[in-house]
Structure formats: C-alpha cells, structure tokens
Amino acid sequence: MPSQPRETLERFFDAYLTQRDLEKSLSFLTEDVYSLGTGEHEIAADKQALAVLMREEFHESSEPVKYELLNYREKSLTPDVCASFCLVDLDTSDGAGGRLQFQTRLTVGFVRRDGDWKIGSIHMSAPSIHQPEREFLPLNYGRQDVVHMQESSQKKLLKLMSDVIPGGIMGGYMEDGFPLYVINDELLGYMGYTYRELMEDTGGKMAKIIHPDDLPLVEKQVWSGFRGPGEYQVQYRMRRKNGTYLWVYDKGRFITTEDGRAAMISIIMDISTSIELQKRLTKEATVDALTHLLNRREAVRRLEMDDGKGALMLIDIDDFKQLNDHLGHQVGDSVLVELGKILKENVRENDVAVRFGGDEFLVYLSHTDSESIARHKAELFCQLFARRTSQLYGKLGPTLSIGVVCSSEKMPFETWYARVDRAMYTAKRSGKSRVHVDVIK
Structure with a gap:
C-alpha cells in the first residue's frame, strides 16, 4: 500500500531515533531535503549534508531514543505536497545513568514521489518556557519605579537584541505609509541599503519597500492587529535597493513611543528560500x-x-x-x-x-x-x-x-x-x- 505522510514520518523516526540506522533513515527523505535542528550548527540544505550531521550524532551516541508524536496536524497544499505540525516527546539517556526528557516542536513538509510520501523539509524548534503568554520581545525590569532607561542603555539593549534575534528588526509609526521608527543593520543588510540610502529612497515611508501587489494585505493585517489582539503576522515581498524582491515573514507587536505615538515593532525573517522551495515542489507536482x-x-x-x-x-x-x-x-x-x-x-x-x-x-x-x-x-x-x-x-x-x-x-x-x-x-x-x-x- 502507498505510504501516508504520518506513516512516513513515524517510519523515519523509528529508523533515526529507535534503530539509529542511517541508510534506512535517509531512504525516507528527498534528495533536496532541508533541515533545521535546535542546535546552532544543525542546518542542512540537502540529503548529503544532513547525512553528515546524522553520522556525527550517531558517532557521539548510538543509544536509542524513545519518542512520541503529540497533537499531530496535517494540511494538504496540493495533491502531492502537504505540511504537518506536531509536538515530539523525547526520552534518552543523559550519559550518567539517568534519563533526559524534553519536548520539541516539529514542522515537516512532505512530497509525494511515485505514489509514496517523502520528507522534503524538517524544522525542529524548542519552545521557550520563560516567555509569558502572548508576550513578544518581553522585557522585565527589576525595579517597578523605573520608567525610562537612559539613552545609552537603550542603545546597548537594542544592540544586544539585534545580535541574538535571528532576523531583522523594524518599527514603524501607525500612520499613513508607516513612517520609519527604528531599523537594525541586519535588515538593512537584507535590503542592500545604508540607513541614509533607505531614507532618501523611501522618504522614510516603509510602505514603499513593500511590493505593490502585497501592500493591501499587509495594511489589512497590520491595522486589524492594531485594532484587535495587539499583534500581527504576515508574509510579503520586500524590495531591495537593486529593485529585486525577497520574501519575508513579519511578526509584530504594537507599542506607544516616548512622544505618545502609536507604533509597531516587528521581527522580519528572510523566507525566500522556503517560498522558492514551495513553488518548486508545487510545480513538480503539477x-x-x-x-x-x-x-x-x-x-x-x-x-x-x-x-x-x-x-x-x-x-x-x-x-x-x-x-x-x-x-x-x-x-x-x-x-x-x-x-x-x-x-x-x-x-x-x-x-x-x-x-x-x-x-x-x-x-x-x-x-x-x-x-x-x-x-x-x-x-x-x-x-x-x-x-x-x-x-x-x-x-x-x-x-x-x-x-x-x-x-x-x-x-x-x-x-x-x-x-x-x-x-x-x-x-x-x-x-x-x-x-x-x-x-x-
């Protein structure tokens, strides 16, 4: 019988975690699979690169890992492409005679090839237990009577955040055209601008860097979030200095600035590679x-x-x-x-x-x-x-x-x-x- 996506995932985990069988594990993956693990170095752009990471892992520990898939959800994108999300409970030896138990989040992209489902993308992430519910970029102060940080301290904090957050940071006022409030060097680098060039090219209006076809959706999502839950998320094309566009994922929250103006602060991730892969997989399927x-x-x-x-x-x-x-x-x-x-x-x-x-x-x-x-x-x-x-x-x-x-x-x-x-x-x-x-x- 042809495999189903969840069955393919379970057979992959049986081979990878329980049996620790490299060749069998790789047989459930496409040649151009890409994988993001929870470790900083755990990034692979194809099956060969992933095999290297898995071989290193097996060399360090051949101990079987117990696992359980929880809250498995699946969405069909085309008849031959689907995506799934679940939680994974893991239980393994800690190397000192005890057990190590933890939970991760898993997103998997599947592609049907010759009737059987193969894994085309894997993204495993560890949820934070320290972030309060619905809090975005949480900041906690030791003294409740501290209202403002000194300007030098603010700059140091923003620099630290820019260094550790995996993406660009941008803020805009909730006014016509989203006038620029703040932007970091990471995002300027995405777009190929210096700060001065960006301001000269856009007049400080961040709406001008959004693809005209995507701008109505962005405006709708941002303003709906502003009037409703206080946050938003949206994907769109952002214009570079050279006139080309990159796909970004933008997740933001709303604040009130020192001068009392409503503004948004967002983290922006370059997802161009992921979007291109989705397009290619869809094309291959049709x-x-x-x-x-x-x-x-x-x-x-x-x-x-x-x-x-x-x-x-x-x-x-x-x-x-x-x-x-x-x-x-x-x-x-x-x-x-x-x-x-x-x-x-x-x-x-x-x-x-x-x-x-x-x-x-x-x-x-x-x-x-x-x-x-x-x-x-x-x-x-x-x-x-x-x-x-x-x-x-x-x-x-x-x-x-x-x-x-x-x-x-x-x-x-x-x-x-x-x-x-x-x-x-x-x-x-x-x-x-x-x-x-x-x-x-």
Missing part, C-alpha cells in the same frame, strides 16, 4: 518535466473544477513507436517537446494543455463548445505539427490524430475522456492525420 505542460493529475483536477462547457481534444502522435525504434528515444523526446511548444503557443490563457501520458496529449478549450471553432483549432495543431516534423525528420516526420468532443454541459471526467478516446480512434481508423469531432447536445 507540471510534466519534459514538455512543461500540465500533468495528468493537475489536468483532471482543473477539468473537474470547470463548469463543463467546452471542447476536449485527445491528441495522439501517429506511428510514434516506429519513430522511437528508427531514430531513438532522444529524438522521440524532442518530438514530444515540439508538440508541447505548439500547444502552448496556440491556446488561450484559460485553456488547458496537458501531456496526459506517453505520446497522448489533452487540450481543453474552456467556454468553447462550437464544433467549427474546435475543429479549426485541432486542424491547426495537425498542420503546424506536420510542417515542423517534416522539416526536422523528412518522411519519418510523424503526424497527429485528434479526437474532439464538444459539450455544453458538465459531465464526469471519466465519461468525457471515454467519449474523446473513441473519437480519437475514429480519426486514426479513417487514415491517421485526421480530426474527428463529436458534439454532445
């Missing part, structure tokens, strides 16, 4: 690697979401096997790529072009149930493909057979596919390099 068209799973999902009024084409390359046998699979792959280009260049943005499997392709013309329009488009595909392949391979250049079904009403994908499959074989039986159209009324 796009055919060879032709860069949608894959079968994503095509079925989109067609099932459509209202059903349209034309579905099933395209088959005539005599494709003979082409592979005579000229080799590399040539066969190049023919598939050429057909993919033709389809992408000749469909609309809201149409669907798919490599359905092998040398079969699907095209769905959304909101187009006209027989004449669908026939014209299918014949255009045939002409363009035959012209291109004859230029490249002469008499061995293959042609297309295309079945088309036009429908003005929604139907299950399996029913629609069965109809268009019959139409395509009717085209083949009539002499290949043909188009056959059926209309469902």
Whole structure:
C-alpha cells in the first residue's frame, strides 16, 4: 500500500531515533531535503549534508531514543505536497545513568514521489518556557519605579537584541505609509541599503519597500492587529535597493513611543528560500518535466473544477513507436517537446494543455463548445505539427490524430475522456492525420 505522510514520518523516526540506522533513515527523505535542528550548527540544505550531521550524532551516541508524536496536524497544499505540525516527546539517556526528557516542536513538509510520501523539509524548534503568554520581545525590569532607561542603555539593549534575534528588526509609526521608527543593520543588510540610502529612497515611508501587489494585505493585517489582539503576522515581498524582491515573514507587536505615538515593532525573517522551495515542489507536482505542460493529475483536477462547457481534444502522435525504434528515444523526446511548444503557443490563457501520458496529449478549450471553432483549432495543431516534423525528420516526420468532443454541459471526467478516446480512434481508423469531432447536445 502507498505510504501516508504520518506513516512516513513515524517510519523515519523509528529508523533515526529507535534503530539509529542511517541508510534506512535517509531512504525516507528527498534528495533536496532541508533541515533545521535546535542546535546552532544543525542546518542542512540537502540529503548529503544532513547525512553528515546524522553520522556525527550517531558517532557521539548510538543509544536509542524513545519518542512520541503529540497533537499531530496535517494540511494538504496540493495533491502531492502537504505540511504537518506536531509536538515530539523525547526520552534518552543523559550519559550518567539517568534519563533526559524534553519536548520539541516539529514542522515537516512532505512530497509525494511515485505514489509514496517523502520528507522534503524538517524544522525542529524548542519552545521557550520563560516567555509569558502572548508576550513578544518581553522585557522585565527589576525595579517597578523605573520608567525610562537612559539613552545609552537603550542603545546597548537594542544592540544586544539585534545580535541574538535571528532576523531583522523594524518599527514603524501607525500612520499613513508607516513612517520609519527604528531599523537594525541586519535588515538593512537584507535590503542592500545604508540607513541614509533607505531614507532618501523611501522618504522614510516603509510602505514603499513593500511590493505593490502585497501592500493591501499587509495594511489589512497590520491595522486589524492594531485594532484587535495587539499583534500581527504576515508574509510579503520586500524590495531591495537593486529593485529585486525577497520574501519575508513579519511578526509584530504594537507599542506607544516616548512622544505618545502609536507604533509597531516587528521581527522580519528572510523566507525566500522556503517560498522558492514551495513553488518548486508545487510545480513538480503539477507540471510534466519534459514538455512543461500540465500533468495528468493537475489536468483532471482543473477539468473537474470547470463548469463543463467546452471542447476536449485527445491528441495522439501517429506511428510514434516506429519513430522511437528508427531514430531513438532522444529524438522521440524532442518530438514530444515540439508538440508541447505548439500547444502552448496556440491556446488561450484559460485553456488547458496537458501531456496526459506517453505520446497522448489533452487540450481543453474552456467556454468553447462550437464544433467549427474546435475543429479549426485541432486542424491547426495537425498542420503546424506536420510542417515542423517534416522539416526536422523528412518522411519519418510523424503526424497527429485528434479526437474532439464538444459539450455544453458538465459531465464526469471519466465519461468525457471515454467519449474523446473513441473519437480519437475514429480519426486514426479513417487514415491517421485526421480530426474527428463529436458534439454532445
């Protein structure tokens, strides 16, 4: 039976913590897995780097570690990508005859490969027991009658905080454009600015460094937090000095400054690598690697979401096997790529072009149930493909057979596919390099 995400995680922990088996542990991970542990050095950007860390750990201690997953939660991002969160209770020897028990938080990203789930990212963090509930950047004073620290002490404290917090610090007034209140060198470094350059470029308005498409969401989250719970968190794109953007995670709380103005103070983390990985995993789960068209799973999902009024084409390359046998699979792959280009260049943005499997392709013309329009488009595909392949391979250049079904009403994908499959074989039986159209009324 194909594995499920939680099952994969438990099998990984059994191999890693209980059996202390390195090779078996690595078998549950993707090649480009990235991992963040609770230790400062426990950072790995791929399986090879993680293997080095695990080998060092096993060398230091081969003692089995007891574990228990608690409060496991899972969220599907795409049919082949999901994320989970849980608490992990750990129990191991302290090296002196006693036991060491502790709890960590665990976030895991999963990717489905060939039917089985693999771990693509691991992030383990230790919760703080010292931070009061709902307190952000807590500061506690020894004397309750101390109202203000001296300016030199404030600067020393902010410098210390800047050194230990893993990210940038920024504060803005709760006024139009979020005028800058405070910023640290770490965040300036993220953006490639000096303080003076930032002020000159933005006029001191921090809204100007937020991507225009993201600004409405940021404003909504910040102002909602200000009027409500007193805190906010949001992800958005932040502009660098060179005009490029980086993705950041921004978590803030609200304060009143010395002059009585409302302001926010936030910690900002660069999450560009994580966002790019999510995009890549999503693309791998939905796009055919060879032709860069949608894959079968994503095509079925989109067609099932459509209202059903349209034309579905099933395209088959005539005599494709003979082409592979005579000229080799590399040539066969190049023919598939050429057909993919033709389809992408000749469909609309809201149409669907798919490599359905092998040398079969699907095209769905959304909101187009006209027989004449669908026939014209299918014949255009045939002409363009035959012209291109004859230029490249002469008499061995293959042609297309295309079945088309036009429908003005929604139907299950399996029913629609069965109809268009019959139409395509009717085209083949009539002499290949043909188009056959059926209309469902």
